[in-house]
Amino acid sequence: MVTTTLAPGRLRPSDLARISSVGLRTRRLRAALSALGIAIGVASIVAVLGLSASSQAGLLAQIDKLGTNMLTVTTGKDISGAEVALPKTAPSMISRIGPVEEVESTGEVTTADAYRSPLIPDVNTNALTVQATSLKLPQTLRTEVVKGKFLDQATAQEPTVVLGWIAAQRLGMNRVYTGQRIWVTDQWFYVVGILGPATLAPEIDDSVLIGYPAAEKYLGFAGHPSTIYVRSATDQVQDVHSVLAATANPQNPSQVTVGNPSDALVVRAAAQSALNGLFLGLGAVALLVGGVGVANTMVISVLERRGEIGLRRALGATRGHIRIQFLMEAILLAVLGGAAGVGCGALATVVYALSKNWAVVIPPEAWIGGVLAAVAIGVIAGLIPALRAARMPPTEALRTV
16 A cells, blocks of 8 residues: 655745735724734834934034034133123124134123013013124024114114014014014113024023113113124134133133034934933833734634634644744734834824924834834734644634634
């Protein structure tokens, strides 16, 4: 007698795709709910990384537009911690430095407060600062006058003011008209202009700006600048930085503070990215919850489909066939959720970035990492149910139906 041993067949990729999607096609609602957790987690990761990269790209583009060649000279402190005023001659002395191209200054009038009218209580200052200013400040700060005009040689002598962007909002003024005025200390000052946002000098946004002569005449200002804004040749910024303190106050250069506003913006971008870890952690938690949901779905699927498992085993399917079928079903379920999450995260990034006029940047590691994480979750969540299905004897599977 001749005996023939039949070798088990192999699943073709097309057959594997068809049988592994049976559970998803027949139980669509449950599959969708299981994939939702993974989709939320992946969308969170993609959106966090995409928005962070887009905001940094937008901020760096803004820095490039505003220029990295602006330095600031501000008052320092002496040994006792008291603030030391800058000399009145500091701006003119700094302008003599060869690579310096523009020098403008402001001086805080500490004895003055600004209000919408004299009926406002003195304590309601709205955190506004009254500052004397030189006449080409917007040009140096790379901002613009959005309403009215800036101070000139004539208006700098008179009780007139220009409002910073935030100061105008706090005073309830969004336009400039003839006769518009605010109450500064004990008299009316007429509003001639409103500045746009000053990104490199945010202290200007909540300031009420007055010409130096008017501040000295009407408010008793001593004339000492508190902040000097310096534009220099871009390739010589460090050289200018090294001599600014000694030039501004030759007698006490250690009592002068020199800074670069664009460096502060770069630090702010780094601080924003430091918060990414928190949001990525929340995304990871959502992925974990999604993985538990996939595992639960696969366990229930194995229990519900014991008859199918027993019948396939009786018809010649091996344990490996059953194992790969359910494992691929879990991976497919997770990948579908991951793909949906990548799409939602990318869409959220595009919408928000465009609303902020940022360049849309979605790092490759965001969506590649999201898909790989989904695959890994599918493997982990589906492995135990797949092994359990493969170990189920066909007779027992058919008997329990």
